[in-house]
Amino acid sequence: MKIGCFVEKYNFHTKDEALALERFKLTAVAMGHDFEFIFKKDLNRLDEFDSIFIRANTDPMNTAYVVSRMVDSMGKVVIDDPHSIRTCSSKVVLDGLFKQNNISAPKSLLFDGNYSPTSLKYTFDYLRFPIVVKAPYTKFSSHVEKAHNEAEFIDITGRYLKNATPIVLQEFMPTAFDWRVGVLDNKILYLCKYMMPQGGWKVKSIVDGKHIWGDTVPIFRKNIPKKLGALAIRVSKCVGDGLYGLDIKEVDGEYYCIEINDNPSFYGGLEDGKDGDIYEKIIERLVSGRQVRPGSYTVERGVAVAARI
Amino acid sequence: MTIIVSEDDDEADYSPFTFLRLSVKDDVLNVSHDYRYQKMGYYVSMHAEMCGNRVTPRCSDILDTHRNPLLMIRAARAGIPCLPYTLVAKYERNLRLPALCFAVNPYTCNSVTQVKSESKMFRAMKSLSMNNRYPVSVQPLIGDVVEAVETFGETDVPEAKGIARRFFDEFKIPIGKLILQIVGGKARLSHFEPVLRKEVDWSLVKERMKGLRGHA
Numbered sequence: 001m002k003i004g005c006f007v008e009k010y011n012f013h014t015k016d017e018a019l020a021l022e023r024f025k026l027t028a029v030a031m032g033h034d035f036e037f038i039f040k041k042d043l044n045r046l047d048e049f050d051s052i053f054i055r056a057n058t059d060p061m062n063t064a065y066v067v068s069r070m071v072d073s074m075g076k077v078v079i080d081d082p083h084s085i086r087t088c089s090s091k092v093v094l095d096g097l098f099k100q101n102n103i104s105a106p107k108s109l110l111f112d113g114n115y116s117p118t119s120l121k122y123t124f125d126y127l128r129f130p131i132v133v134k135a136p137y138t139k140f141s142s143h144v145e146k147a148h149n150e151a152e153f154i155d156i157t158g159r160y161l162k163n164a165t166p167i168v169l170q171e172f173m174p175t176a177f178d179w180r181v182g183v184l185d186n187k188i189l190y191l192c193k194y195m196m197p198q199g200g201w202k203v204k205s206i207v208d209g210k211h212i213w214g215d216t217v218p219i220f221r222k223n224i225p226k227k228l229g230a231l232a233i234r235v236s237k238c239v240g241d242g243l244y245g246l247d248i249k250e251v252d253g254e255y256y257c258i259e260i261n262d263n264p265s266f267y268g269g270l271e272d273g274k275d276g277d278i279y280e281k282i283i284e285r286l287v288s289g290r291q292v293r294p295g296s297y298t299v300e301r302g303v304a305v306a307a308r309i
Numbered sequence: 310m311t312i313i314v315s316e317d318d319d320e321a322d323y324s325p326f327t328f329l330r331l332s333v334k335d336d337v338l339n340v341s342h343d344y345r346y347q348k349m350g351y352y353v354s355m356h357a358e359m360c361g362n363r364v365t366p367r368c369s370d371i372l373d374t375h376r377n378p379l380l381m382i383r384a385a386r387a388g389i390p391c392l393p394y395t396l397v398a399k400y401e402r403n404l405r406l407p408a409l410c411f412a413v414n415p416y417t418c419n420s421v422t423q424v425k426s427e428s429k430m431f432r433a434m435k436s437l438s439m440n441n442r443y444p445v446s447v448q449p450l451i452g453d454v455v456e457a458v459e460t461f462g463e464t465d466v467p468e469a470k471g472i473a474r475r476f477f478d479e480f481k482i483p484i485g486k487l488i489l490q491i492v493g494g495k496a497r498l499s500h501f502e503p504v505l506r507k508e509v510d511w512s513l514v515k516e517r518m519k520g521l522r523g524h525a
Contacts, residue, residue, distance in 0.1 A: 039398070040398045040444050041398035043396040044395065044396055060372050063443055063444055066413060069369075069373065069376070069379050070378070073382065082372075083369075086372065090355070092352055092355075093352075093355050093359070100332065100360065110330070137347065164347040164348075165347075165349055166349075166352070
C-alpha cells in the first residue's frame with residue numbers, strides 16, 4: 001500500500017516531532033508499505049495514494065481540511081477524517097457535544113458579547129472568577145486566557161469576539177497536570193501526563209514573559225485508571241473511530257474532559273515513551289481500507305427542506 | 310420545522326444565539342447571509358446537527374462551498390458547468406494567463422483576483438497564498454466575470470439562473486454569492502462567497518419563509 005503523509009515544513013522544526021515522523025516512515029516500510037511525505041505542492045497528486053495520514057495542523061480553514069475532504073470523497077482512508085476535524089477543531093462545538101452527551105466537564109457557557117448587567121451577573125455567579133476564556137480555534141493552549149475580574153473579562157472577550165462568535169467561558173479547574181489519553185479505533189492507544197510548567201496554569205504557559213512547555217510523562221496504557229479510560233472511550237465514541245488525543249483533568253478522583261483533539265501530537269520519546277507499538281497500530285489502521293466512521297454524533301444524510309423549495 | 314434567520318424576521322422561531330442554547334428536536338432551516346466557519350451561521354447548522362436534526366444547510370456542505378477546490382470537485386460531479394482549476398503552492402512562471410485566482414487560506418473572504426500579467430501574478434500569488442503558506446486556486450480567465458446573489462436557488466442574473474438552481478439543489482445553501490464566468494453566452498461556475506447583509510433581498514427571504522410555513 002502507498003501511504004501519503006501530509007505535512008508542512010513546521011512539522012520538522014523540532015527534532016522530537018521529526019523523530020516521530022521518521023518512526024512512522026520506518027514502521028510503514030518495515031511493514032511492507034510505501035510512505036511518502038507530501039506537501040501542499042502535491043495536492044494535485046492525492047489520487048496516487050491508497051491512504052493519507054495528516055500531520056499538518058488540522059482546522060476546517062487549513063489546507064489539511066481540503067486534503068482530508070478530497071481524500072475522503074475518493075473513498076480512501078484518511079486520518080484525520082473531515083468529520084473529526086469539523087467536530088474537534090472548534091471548542092464551541094465540543095462544548096455542545098459534551099453537554100448533549102452528559103460528558104463530565106468543567107462548567108461552561110457560550111458567550112456572544114452580551115455585556116448587559118444581567119448577563120454578566122449570571123455569568124460571574126455561575127462560573128466564579130477566575131474564568132477561563134477560550135477562542136473556538138484554540139490549539140496548544142494558545143488563545144486561552146484567565147480573567148480574574150470584570151475588567152479583564154471584558155478586555156479578553158472583546159479581543160476574542162473580533163474573530164469568532166460565540167466563544168467559550170469555562171470555570172477554572174487548577175491541576176498539576178492534564179491526562180493525555182490517545183485513542184485509536186475507540187481503544188486506548190497511549191497514555192501520558194502533560195504537566196503544567198512551574199508557575200503556569202496551562203501545558204504551554206507564559207512564565208516571566210517566556211513561553212514554557214510543561215514536561216510530558218509517558219505511562220503504560222495498561223495502567224490507565226478504569227474511570228479515566230472509560231471516559232476517554234465514551235467521548236471518542238461521540239466523535240468517531242479515528243485517532244484522537246483527549247485532555248482530561250483529575251480532581252479528587254473524578255475526571256473532567258477538557259477537550260478531544262483530532263491530529264494529536266507525536267514527539268519521539270514522549271507519547272511513544274512506554275507503548276512503542278503506537279506507530280504500528282496507526283499504520284495498520286491506515287492500510288485497513290476502513291474509512292473513519294462518525295460516532296454517535298452523526299449527521300443526518302438528508303437535509304431539512306430540499307423537497308419543499 | 311424550526312427556522313432560524315440571521316436577521317430579525319417574524320417567521321423565525323429563534324434568534325441564532327438563543328437556538329444555540331436549546332436542544333431543539335426538529336428539522337432546522339438555517340437562513341443566514343454568512344455561513345463562514347467560526348461565524349454564527351455555521352454554528353447554528355453545527356448545533357442542529359449535534360442535536361441529531363436534519364438541517365439546511367449541512368456543515369460539510371457549507372465548508373465545501375467555502376473552499377474553492379472542494380466546491381469545484383463537487384459542483385463538477387453534480388453536472389454544474391465549472392471552470393477547470395489548478396492548485397498552486399507558490400508563484401510559478403508558466404501559469405496560463407489571464408487567470409482568475411482564489412485564496413484557499415483561512416483569512417481571506419472576498420478574494421476573487423483577476424490576473425493578466427506575470428508581474429501581477431507574482432503579487433497576487435504572494436498575497437493570496439500569504440507568503441506561500443497556503444495554496445491558491447487558479448482558473449483560466451476566459452469570459453466576463455459576473456456576480457450573482459443566489460437566494461433559495463433563485464437569482465436576478467439571467468445567465469446564472471440555471472446554475473443557481475443546480476447549485477442550490479446540490480449544496481442547499483439558502484443565501485450566497487456565486488462568481489461566474491460568462492463564456493460564449495453561457496455561465497460557468499468559478500467560486501462562492503458569503504453575501505453582504507445589504508446585498509440580500511430580505512423580502513424574498515421572508516416570502517420563502519412564509520411559503521415554507523404553509524407547507525409545514
